[in-house]
Amino acid sequence: MSTSPRSLAVKRDWGHDETGCTVLHIDMDAFYASCEIARHPELKGKPVIIGTGNRAVVSAASYEARTYGINSAMAVATARRRCPQGIFLPVDMQYYRAISRQIFALMASVTDQIEQVSVDEAYMNVSQALRRWESPSAIGAWIRQQVQKKFNVTCSVGIAANKLIAKLASTNAKPDGMLLVPLSQHATFIRMLPLRSIPGIGPASAEHFRRWGVETVEELSHLSESQIAQITGSALQAHSLWLAAQGRDERKVIPHTPEKSIGSERTFAQDTTDSTEVTALLRHCSDEVAASLRKRGLVARTITTKVRHSDLSYSTKAHTLEAPVDTASAIYPVAKKLLFAIMKTESTASVLPQPLRLAGVSASGLSPAKTTALQPSLELDLGDEDEEEVSAHTDATKLRTAEKTLDSIRDKYGKNVIHLGTTAKAKKPL
Ligand SMILES: [Mg+2]
Structure with missing residues (x-):
């Protein structure tokens, strides 16, 4: 919504x-709410809110519910206070x-x-x-x-x-x-809108622009591309904003159906507590996930590590990154951190507290790499771009190029021919 x-x-x-x-x-x-009303016609005209549980957030709200000031991402507890007579339903994805x-x-x-x-x-x-x-x-x-x-x-x-x-x-x-x-x-149409209407301009960017005296698209349209670049600190963003102020957008419609997640996991030959063996496997899985993302032209924001214990129960832990990724060098460190968080042990531990039967990595929050360029968050990039960040960015670009080269070598000579910087080779998984 x-x-x-x-x-x-x-x-x-x-x-x-x-x-x-x-x-x-x-x-x-109001899709989720409309779907619920479609199967429960008696709810028509009532404030229907999708999301239950006091620690949850609102996933959708009917237009009647919105008149009470209820919005998506608002805490359900707040929504209940604003509209006690509201009909709160669980999400049925x-x-x-x-x-x-x-x-x-x-x-x-x-x-x-x-x-x-x-x-x-x-x-x-x-x-x-x-x-x-x-x-x-x-x-x-x-x-x-x-x-x-x-x-x-x-x-x-x-x-x-x-x-x-x-x-x-x-x-x-x-x-x-x-x-x-x-x-x-x-051009006339977009210049009648507040700056916040442009996708990618969130509250923080809007506030940043306001300090420069720019609150509407009309005001933005009076600036040159280089003046916008001065405000955003990014030539790339300045270019798309400058185009946007004229009602222009060069992005193409790219046929695409979002996949929910891309994952890779393996069962160990024998249950293991050897952290080197487990992290080596995570490295291998990160590599596979990243290659698969690049092959499909996708980037991911959320990384999940999954393990299966000796008693066959599963544990997972996920982390959502500030910027989307498609390289093993970005995925693996997160996956590794999550592993030690699941195992509740120090990342330097060589022996894990419990034996594991399986480990794996998945990436979700997927979007097409090509169209993600415009969206990303001005929010993030408006931060002070210090040298460390710039060099980290350059390193990331280099690693990405290196991994892309690996993709083409693998395409030519087979999947298992080469890995990038794996410290210990994963034991041949079953
Ligand atoms: Mg919608």
Whole structure:
């Protein structure tokens, strides 16, 4: 559920020239809550909040619940205080995913050019579909009508010439609306919005810009690219922001269905307490996970270490990184740290307190490497970029290049031919 700012003023008729407007952004309205209302029609019109348990956060809220000031990511306890009469339901991901799959199948009947962003959100490039369809808005209207009819869920659609404007259009069309922004209106449209509307500008960046006297996209549009670079400290971000202020966005719709996680695990030949043996295996698994991420053009934010004990029970521990990764040199140290955290022992221990039967690493919070470039967090990069960080960044780039070279060697000579900097070779796993 989107918490990005909307502006009533832009929710208007922008004209009907659809020339070049081949990008659709489709976003289900309050999806989890809508799914629950679809199977419990008696909840219609009531404040429905998805998320239970006092330590949990709200995953979704119906529009009725939002009028009480309830938002996603808010503590459930706070939501209960704001709306004691609210109907709080547990998250049923399996059910939402089943509906989502059917909705995506419906979209796939229009075109295969679909970039799935999440369970309830996607971009479509409809340029090829226009041979069969009259117009992008006819496609948008049909999807909206079908989703409503078949699943009793509403969605909003933004239509524009690029992803940025299409996304902002659907956000501002919500709930249950469709907004077409003709190419000639892109700049005017985005300049009516607060700076926070631009994906990647969070509260901290917005505050940073405010100190420079920039609060709206209109004000941003008066700056040159180099002036923006002075504020952000990054030429790359300055470029995409400078483009954004003109309603431009060069990112393409990349057909993609998000995978939930990529993992690698092995059972030891014999249960072991030898930490060198276990960490060597984690290194090997990190290597496999990283190679698999790169092969699929993905980056991951969350790393999980999993172990199985002698009594066949499992333990896992996860860590979410500030910036997404796709290299073993970034994944392995995290996986290793998590192992010792699971085992509740010092990272220098050569003998683990309990024997392990299996160990493995997985990466989740996946996104396409190509499209992650624009999003990343201005939030992170606005920090003081000291020399240490810059050199760490350079090292990371070097390691990434080294691992990519390994990928091509492995492609040529086989998977097990070479490993990067493994201190001890993993015992041949079963
Ligand atoms: Mg949504």
